Amino acid sequence: MIDLHCHILPGIDDGAQNMDESLHMARVAVSEGIHQIVATPHHQNGRYTNEKEDIMKRVEVLNQKLDQEKIPLKILPGQESRIYGEIIQDYHLNKVLTLNNTTKYLFIEFPSNHVPRFTEQLLFNIQSEGITPIIVHPERNSRLLADPDILYNLVAKGALTQVTAASLTGQFGKKIKKFSFQLIESNLTHIIASDAHNTSSRRFCMAEAMNVIEKKYGLDFIYLFQENADAVINGKACFREQPDKVERKKFLGIF
Numbered sequence: 049m050i051d052l053h054c055h056i057l058p059g060i061d062d063g064a065q066n067m068d069e070s071l072h073m074a075r076v077a078v079s080e081g082i083h084q085i086v087a088t089p090h091h092q093n094g095r096y097t098n099e100k101e102d103i104m105k106r107v108e109v110l111n112q113k114l115d116q117e118k119i120p121l122k123i124l125p126g127q128e129s130r131i132y133g134e135i136i137q138d139y140h141l142n143k144v145l146t147l148n149n150t151t152k153y154l155f156i157e158f159p160s161n162h163v164p165r166f167t168e169q170l171l172f173n174i175q176s177e178g179i180t181p182i183i184v185h186p187e188r189n190s191r192l193l194a195d196p197d198i199l200y201n202l203v204a205k206g207a208l209t210q211v212t213a214a215s216l217t218g219q220f221g222k223k224i225k226k227f228s229f230q231l232i233e234s235n236l237t238h239i240i241a242s243d244a245h246n247t248s249s250r251r252f253c254m255a256e257a258m259n260v261i262e263k264k265y266g267l268d269f270i271y272l273f274q275e276n277a278d279a280v281i282n283g284k285a286c287f288r289e290q291p292d293k294v295e296r297k298k299f300l301g302i303f
């Protein structure tokens with residue numbers, strides 16, 4: 049299994065704090081059936097700045113360590129950028145990194161409680177560069193929860209989205225769990241990833257989430273999500289269905 053979103057690089061954000069923690073996360077990942085992880089440290093989120101060159105070097109160091117420890121896991125370079133106006137300039141300045149450095153897919157994080165006004169234009173501009181933006185954890189954004197049509201519009205215009213495994217297993221509460229299922233059912237998400245920061249409060253939950261998906265939707269969906277993760281790291285096209293709007297709750301007893 050491939051995990052496209054993980055804070056496993058040691059000591060550079062609020063994920064693993066040192067090499068020991070990284071190795072512990074790596075062992076847990078392997079036990080869940082993960083064999084490739086895209087390391088996606090935070091960038092420009094108000095607390096952390098992690099640029100391409102530095103991430104690439106640190107990924108190499110961690111891979112060497114995994115080799116020494118005989119842990120069968122491969123780390124690929126990535127980045128989780130908070131949405132900001134200069135993101136395309138910074139991409140051309142080699143500060144912003146696409147997933148696995150293929151120049152095809154870019155993680156975009158929104159602030160947790162709103163969607164900036166310039167989002168639609170910026171996502172359009174990113175796509176004009178030949179890069180597909182992947183909106184990370186839309187299910188945890190309170191603005192999108194309140195108004196899912198905003199997400200529908202962004203997906204209809206070409207963005208992809210990534211739902212967090214732990215959202216599907218209920219770690220972020222009932223509302224977020226329900227919304228995550230609605231996103232799957234409305235073809236509004238294309239990738240499931242862990243966004244793991246550690247092995248306790250923000251753990252992988254990938255094996256558990258895949259079980260939940262298989263029980264609720266069948267194996268087809270497991271293949272779909274896994275094939276899309278594979279497509280992303282190889283810079284190939286993801287599979288996407290026509291998105292639907294998330295259905296609003298109907299009033300009971302009217303009809």
Ligand code: FE
Binds near residue numbers: 055128243
């Ligand atoms: Fe993250």
